[in-house]
Amino acid sequence: MNxxxxxxxxxxxxxxxxxxxxxxxxxxxxxxxxxxEPSRQITGLSLFSLLLVTGAIxxxxxxxIYKRENLAQKIVGSxxxxxxxxxxxxxPVAFRLICIAGGIYLLSNVLWHTTYIINMxxxxxxxxxxxxxxxxxxxxxxxxxxxxxxxxxxxxxxxxGIYLLCGAPHxxxxxxxxxxxxxxxxxxxxxxx
Amino acid sequence: MTKMQxxxxxVLTFIGLSAIVNLxxxxxxxxxxxxxxxxxxFRIVLFLSxxxxxxxxxxxxxIFKNDWLVYKIAGSGEKLNPERGTLWLDSSxxxxxxxxxxxxxxxxxxxxxxxxxxxxxxxxLANEILTFKTFPKSLIFTPSQWSYMIYNFLKAILAVYxxxxxxxxxxxxxxxxxxxxxxxxxxxxxxxxx
Numbered sequence: 001m002n003x004x005x006x007x008x009x010x011x012x013x014x015x016x017x018x019x020x021x022x023x024x025x026x027x028x029x030x031x032x033x034x035x036x037e038p039s040r041q042i043t044g045l046s047l048f049s050l051l052l053v054t055g056a057i058x059x060x061x062x063x064x065i066y067k068r069e070n071l072a073q074k075i076v077g078s079x080x081x082x083x084x085x086x087x088x089x090x091x092p093v094a095f096r097l098i099c100i101a102g103g104i105y106l107l108s109n110v111l112w113h114t115t116y117i118i119n120m121x122x123x124x125x126x127x128x129x130x131x132x133x134x135x136x137x138x139x140x141x142x143x144x145x146x147x148x149x150x151x152x153x154x155x156x157x158x159x160x161g162i163y164l165l166c167g168a169p170h171x172x173x174x175x176x177x178x179x180x181x182x183x184x185x186x187x188x189x190x191x192x193x
Numbered sequence: 194m195t196k197m198q199x200x201x202x203x204v205l206t207f208i209g210l211s212a213i214v215n216l217x218x219x220x221x222x223x224x225x226x227x228x229x230x231x232x233x234x235f236r237i238v239l240f241l242s243x244x245x246x247x248x249x250x251x252x253x254x255x256i257f258k259n260d261w262l263v264y265k266i267a268g269s270g271e272k273l274n275p276e277r278g279t280l281w282l283d284s285s286x287x288x289x290x291x292x293x294x295x296x297x298x299x300x301x302x303x304x305x306x307x308x309x310x311x312x313x314x315x316x317x318l319a320n321e322i323l324t325f326k327t328f329p330k331s332l333i334f335t336p337s338q339w340s341y342m343i344y345n346f347l348k349a350i351l352a353v354y355x356x357x358x359x360x361x362x363x364x365x366x367x368x369x370x371x372x373x374x375x376x377x378x379x380x381x382x383x384x385x386x387x
Binding site for chain 2: 091094095098099101102105106109152153154156157160164175178179182183186187189190
C-alpha cells in the first residue's frame with residue numbers, strides 16, 4: 001500500500017463521517033413530525049422516513065468506513081502506482097474523490113427532499129362534502145407531491161448524484177486533459193519568454 | 194512555491210469563493226421597505242458601502258492576492274520546480290473549482306432547468322405582450338422574489354463556470370506565479386517569496 005492509498009482511505013473516511021453527521025441532523029425532524037401529529041398514517045410515514053435516513057447512514061458507514069479499503073483500491077487502481085509526488089499519478093484520484101464527495105452531497109439533498117415529500121404526504125388529507133346532493137372529494141394541501149415540474153430537477157439530481165458517485169469517468173478524464181493542456185500551454189509560454 | 198503553500202492557496206480560494214457567494218445573499222435585505230425615503234436611502238448607502246468593502250476585501254485578500262496569507266500559513270519548505278509547481282497550482286485550483294461548482298449545482302438544479310426552458314416562456318410572453326399590449330401578470334414579482342431569482346441566476350452561471358474549470362482565473366494565477374518566479378530569479382530584485 002502506498003501513500004496514495006492511505007490518503008484516499010483517510011479522505012473516504014472523512015467523507016463518510018461528514019455526510020453521516022449531515023444526515024443525522026435529519027432524524028430529529030422525522031421524530032418531531034410524529035410528536036406533532038400522532039396518527040397511524042403519520043407513524044407509518046415517519047417510520048418510512050426514519051428507515052430511509054438510517055438506511056442511507058448505514059450504507060455510508062459501511063462503504064466509506066468499513067469497506068474503504070476496497071473503495072480506495074477501486075479509485076486508485078493498481079497498488080503499484082507512483083507516489084503522490086510523481087507528477088500526474090494522483091490527479092485522476094483526487095478528481096474522482098471530489099466527484100464522490102459531490103455525488104454524496106447531491107444524493108443527500110435528494111434524500112432530504114424525499115423525506116420532505118413523505119412528510120407532506122402525511123398531511124395530504126382528502127375531505128368529502130356534498131352540494132345539492134352531489135358528493136365531492138377535495139384534497140387539502142398546499143403542496144402538489146406528484147407534480148412532474150417539481151420532481152424533474154430532483155430526478156436529474158438523483159441521476160447526476162449516482163453518476164458522480166460512480167466516479168464520473170468522463171468528467172474526470174476531461175478535467176485531467178484540460179489540466180495537462182493548460183500546463184503544456186504554460187510551459188510553451190515560459191519557453192517562449 | 195511549496196506543495197503546502199499551493200494547498201493553502203487552494204483552500205483560501207475555496208473559503209473566499211464561498212464567503213463571497215454567502216455575502217451576496219445579504220443583498221436581499223436591500224429589498225426591505227422602510228418608513229420613509231430618507232431612512233431607506235440611508236440604509237441602502239450604509240449597507241452597500243459595508244458590502245462593497247467586505248466583498249472587495251475578501252476577493253482581494255483571499256482570492257486574488259492571497260500569497261501573503263499563504264506564506265504565513267504554510268511557512269517555507271522545499272520549493273517545487275516550475276513545471277511541477279504549475280501542475281500543482283493548476284490542478285489544485287481546478288479541484289477547488291470542481292468541488293465548489295458541484296456544491297452550488299446541488300442547490301441550483303431547478304434554476305438551471307428554468308434557464309434552459311426560459312426561451313419557451315419568453316416566446317409566449319412576447320406573444321402576450323404583443324397581443325394584449327399589457328405587461329404579463331405572470332412576470333409581476335415582488336422585489337424580494339426578483340432579488341432571489343437574480344441571485345440564483347448568477348449563482349447558476351458561477352456554478353457552470355466553475356465546473357468548466359475556471360480557465361481565466363487559473364491563467365491569471367499561473368501568470369502571477371510565473372512572474373514571481375522570474376522576479377525571484379533576478380538577484381538584483383527584492384524577493385517576494387520569503
